[in-house]
Amino acid sequence: MKWKKFRLKTLATAEDIVAEALSEAGIEGVEIEDHVPLSENELKQMFVDIPLPAGQDDGTAYLDFYLDEDEDAGGILASVRERLENLRQYTQIGACTIEEGETEDADWINNWKKYFHKFKVDDILIIPSWEKMEDCDSAGMVLHIDPGTAFGTGMHETTQLCMRQLKKVVTPQTQLLDVGTGSGILSIVALKLGACHAVGTDLDPCAVDAVKDNLSANGVPESSMDMVLGNLIDDPKTQALVGYEKYDVVTANILADVLVALAPHIVPAMRHGGILIMSGILDEREKDVEKAARKAGLQIAEVTHQNEWVCVTAKKD
Incomplete structure (x- = not known):
């Protein structure tokens, strides 16, 4: 148009x-x-x-x-x-x-493309489709991401914190739930790390096409990930589509206020022993998110920092 x-x-x-x-x-x-x-x-x-x-x-x-x-x-x-x-x-x-x-x-x-160039997060090279691989671009993993109008290039500290946590917890048996998936970057990282399946939720319909395109760009079968449009906090239909006691790992890279409201609605979707990785938290809000996680019945497993941003990883007993 x-x-x-x-x-x-x-x-x-x-x-x-x-x-x-x-x-x-x-x-x-x-x-x-x-x-x-x-x-x-x-x-x-x-x-x-x-x-x-x-x-x-x-x-x-x-x-x-x-x-x-x-x-x-x-x-x-x-x-x-x-x-x-x-x-x-x-x-x-x-x-x-x-x-x-x-x-x-x-x-x-x-x-926005003129501001997004290839870069590394530890041993992961993230590169958009309009840039070429060079001989010096060796990496443990290559991630092709074109977010379009969806959130998630990997450049922000909060995304990088989640990526590092995923490297610690993903196994070949991992069923992943990615709340607020955006471009699908965290789900795709998990799938390339060996997770067997991912489900992404988002409020923005643009995320559906972004995820589909990024799965294809990374050679990940489309059947490896399902998308659910809706709000996990207050929409019973979305909660039912996501399911209950299904997920070994859940990522939620949003903002502290949303995470506080979201925590009690994520826990029912997690298996016992499941891991919740929460990021998008300014250091001054760390305690608020930890309190919400504990109130929802989770145990704090690890807290990591990058500059003023925080990632809280919690576990369901």
Whole structure:
């Protein structure tokens, strides 16, 4: 599908109020680009998989928004401009010029590729499809990952922590549950380590195609992994599809608040003696996740760290 892309130039100090004006005009979402330095606290709370581009802060901000070809772009833009003129009466919003272009779904999917290059996690080489293997790229395992719009390249510390734990616990008998599977990277690592089967859950339908493509890219049979779309926390249908007392290893690389809510709903899916690997945890939330795991009936087996991120591995008796 082709989309009309609009790029509005404003001031960084006014980006929030301008974004609200766009929302009131019927625009459902905007991409905000500025170069305002992030605070230390904001950096700690970020959970991004690909490094963000930096730049010099010149006080400007750009708001990108998209309208499909069936929408009344003229009417919506007229409403936007009227609201911006009203804002200008009582606050500085900059030029608020709007440039128009055209884009396609494929453009959104491919733009991030310029930031993702091959790299190693210990003896595992992770390489996207658009880069070539070199003679110096020897590794114990080669992992071909193209996440597309799904989360999971392996670049983030939280994913790497999970990968290292999987290397410790996966056996040829392992049945794996990967909650919030995204690109499927953790499931594929487990399968390449010898696990016999994996089940991935996710809320995002994009994960289904990403997993299928990444399984194929790694020569892993599609039958080795099943996908379930749904929320394991509050959806009985999803819980039933995932099943009960089936899994030797469960991975959940999400965020601390979700892990706290998720823990009691994961435990029924685990076999006795099963291992739960939880990551996406800032060090200041480590104790909260450990407490939730214990409350759900698990024993803490190991806690590992990488920079300010934590991975809690727990066991079901």
